[in-house]
Amino acid sequence: xxxxxxxxxxxxxxxxxxxxxxxxxxxxxxxxxxxxxxxxxxxxxxxxxxxxxxxxxxxxxxxxxxxxxxxxxxxxxxxxxxxxxxxxxxxxxxxxxxxxxxxxxxxxxxxxxxxxxxxxxxxxxxxxxxxxxxxxxxxxxxxxxxxxxxxxxxxxxxxxxxxxxxxxxxxxxxxxxxxxxxxxxxxxxxxxxxxxxxxxxxxx
Amino acid sequence: xxxxxxxxxxxxxxxxxxxxxxxxxxxxxxxxxxxxxxxxxxxxxxxxxxxxxxxxxxxxxxxxxxxxxxxxxxxxxxxxxxxxxxxxxxxxxxxxxxxxxxxxxxxxxxxxxxxxxxxxxxxxxxxxxxxxxxxxxxxxxxxxxxxxxxxxxxxxxxxxxxxxxxxxxxxxxxxxxxxxxxxxxxxxxxxxxxxxxxxxxxxx
Numbered sequence: 001x002x003x004x005x006x007x008x009x010x011x012x013x014x015x016x017x018x019x020x021x022x023x024x025x026x027x028x029x030x031x032x033x034x035x036x037x038x039x040x041x042x043x044x045x046x047x048x049x050x051x052x053x054x055x056x057x058x059x060x061x062x063x064x065x066x067x068x069x070x071x072x073x074x075x076x077x078x079x080x081x082x083x084x085x086x087x088x089x090x091x092x093x094x095x096x097x098x099x100x101x102x103x104x105x106x107x108x109x110x111x112x113x114x115x116x117x118x119x120x121x122x123x124x125x126x127x128x129x130x131x132x133x134x135x136x137x138x139x140x141x142x143x144x145x146x147x148x149x150x151x152x153x154x155x156x157x158x159x160x161x162x163x164x165x166x167x168x169x170x171x172x173x174x175x176x177x178x179x180x181x182x183x184x185x186x187x188x189x190x191x192x193x194x195x196x197x198x199x200x201x202x203x204x
Numbered sequence: 205x206x207x208x209x210x211x212x213x214x215x216x217x218x219x220x221x222x223x224x225x226x227x228x229x230x231x232x233x234x235x236x237x238x239x240x241x242x243x244x245x246x247x248x249x250x251x252x253x254x255x256x257x258x259x260x261x262x263x264x265x266x267x268x269x270x271x272x273x274x275x276x277x278x279x280x281x282x283x284x285x286x287x288x289x290x291x292x293x294x295x296x297x298x299x300x301x302x303x304x305x306x307x308x309x310x311x312x313x314x315x316x317x318x319x320x321x322x323x324x325x326x327x328x329x330x331x332x333x334x335x336x337x338x339x340x341x342x343x344x345x346x347x348x349x350x351x352x353x354x355x356x357x358x359x360x361x362x363x364x365x366x367x368x369x370x371x372x373x374x375x376x377x378x379x380x381x382x383x384x385x386x387x388x389x390x391x392x393x394x395x396x397x398x399x400x401x402x403x404x405x406x407x408x
Contacts, residue, residue, distance in 0.1 A: 002300060004275065004293070005268045011255040014248040019236050025224070031293055032223050033256060034268070041256035044218040045249040051215040052237060052245035064209045064238070071208065089208070089235055090228075096206060 060131065062107040062124045064089055072104055079103045081140040085128065085159065087111050087147065095145060103143070106131065111146060111155040120158055128159075132166050141169040148175050264335070266311040266328050268293055276308055283307045285344040289332065289363065291315050291351065299349060307347070310335065315350060315359040324362055332363075336370050345373040352379050 001023060003009040008030055015026035033041045057063070058070035061083075065071070072078055082103030086092045087110060095101050108123040132139050142163060146152035156172055163170050176194035177186050186194075205227060207213040212234055219230035237245045261267070262274035265287075269275070276282055286307030290296045291314060299305050312327040336343050346367060350356035360376055367374050380398035381390050390398075 001297065003297070005259065005270050007251075007255045007259050007270065008268055008293075011251040014251040017244065017248070018233050020229070020232075027294055027297075028224075029222050030255065033252065034259060038256050040221065041252050044221070045252045047211075047215045047218040048237065048245050048249045051211045051234065052242055055209065055211050055238060064212055066209050066211065089212075090231055093205065093207070093231075 061105045062109060062127070063092060063105055077102070080137045082143065083128070083131065083139060083141075084143045084145050086145050087152070087155075091145065091147075103141075108155070111151045112158060113151045113154075123155075125159065125162065129162060132163065132168065139166075139168050141171060144170065144172040146172075265309045266313060266331070267296060267309055281306070284341045286347065287332070287335065287343055287345075288347045288349050290349050291356070291359075295349065295351075307345075312359070315355045316362060317355045317358075327359075329363065329366065333366060336367065336372065343370075343372050345375060348374065348376040350376075 003012065008027075011030050011033075012023055012026040015021060015029055016023050021029075033044075056065050056067065058065040058068070058073055060069055060073045063070040063072060067074075073080075079102055083106050084095060084101060084103055085106045085108060086095065087108055089107065092105050092107060095105075106124065106128050108125065108128075110118050110123055112118060112120055112123070128142075131137075132142070142159075144156045144159060146156050160170050174197065175190065176197065177183065177190065183191065207216065212231075215234050215237075216227055216230040219225060219233055220227050225233075237248075260269050260271065262269040262272070262277055264273055264277045267274040267276065277284075283306055287310050288299060288305060288307055289310045289312060290299065291312055293311065296309050296311060299309075310328065310332050312329065312332075314322050314327055316322060316324055316327070332346075335341075336346070346363075348360045348363060350360050364374050378401065379394065380401065381387065381394065387395065
């Protein structure tokens with residue numbers, strides 16, 4: 001596509017490097033920014049630079065944090081004997097938003113995916129093992145909260161093997177019919193798994 | 205939503221001000237930028253700042269330009285006696301990409317839309333009239349290439365009235381069945397218009 005200005009072309013190219021944004025959307029965003037006050041663009045650009053240059057990662061759980069150790073790891077209200085292992089920040093935030101979990105986290109920074117060239121060494125697995133070895137805060141349980149995909153399952157399997165020799169419980173989040181989901185529309189694998197891992201009602 | 209870091213929150217808020225991007229997409233983009241090299245974000249931010257602070261508009265046609273007058277307005281290969289009136293830059297670029305038009309342009313910067321509070325005075329209509337009045341480059345034809353919507357038709361109607369007393373031809377781009385479109389799926393109004401403005405084949 002021919003752009004009438006080098007500035008437009010540069011901006012469109014840079015924006016279209018973002019995932020899920022093509023040249024047409026990028027151009028739409030550029031036009032939008034040009035229509036807005038100059039400050040809108042400057043604030044946006046400032047926030048991006050600050051984000052990328054000043055962001056810190058918690059040295060314990062690798063969650064993104066404004067300090068050396070994140071708020072969850074320093075909180076006294078949290079149960080630090082349970083670690084929930086997640087792939088990335090959005091997953092952590094999704095679990096936090098349920099308000100059902102009160103332990104600590106461990107952010108792997110990805111999952112094992114040979115196709116994308118991501119192996120166990122690229123993830124924060126060693127530091128998870130170190131946290132388990134550390135006698136100071138005795139870990140009782142590790143919850144694997146990874147996606148129910150080939151890659152997620154591979155990572156879960158790898159972690160389970162790595163954690164086998166420690167005196168702790170390893171669990172994974174339940175797979176089954178989503179709440180509000182209709183049986184008719186569930187796929188066979190999900191339905192099959194939800195029958196196998198059925199939950200027994202407590203009886204008096 | 206609760207963010208683990210003020211930097212993330214600021215960046216997500218700024219990005220989600222862009223049209224068509226919500227908080228979830230913004231967070232995905234933020235995570236993407238954090239995974240990339242620092243330079244990716246710095247280049248993006250730099251391109252945005254440069255775009256917004258250094259961009260110029262052609263003083264003749266209001267197209268975006270790197271110079272005082274845009275390349276189209278200064279080109280000797282262009283027919284400057286024809287002006288194609290468009291709403292904005294993407295429309296101009298779309299017409300340029302057809303390679304079927306060799307005249308000059310006039311970018312209105314919007315269309316008349318009372319709902320959005322945009323009246324004729326907010327658009328570059330006066331400068332279009334001035335171009336027509338200017339005897340130096342005698343304008344022979346004005347092509348209205350506006351969207352086929354209520355607002356586009358209103359603007360076309362307004363411009364036609366404004367241009368009535370000048371010695372020039374005013375035309376609008378053809379409305380009809382899109383090339384490759386099937387009659388069966390065309391709406392009645394389009395089909396009706398395409399019958400009314402049918403094109404007679406030249407006969408020997």
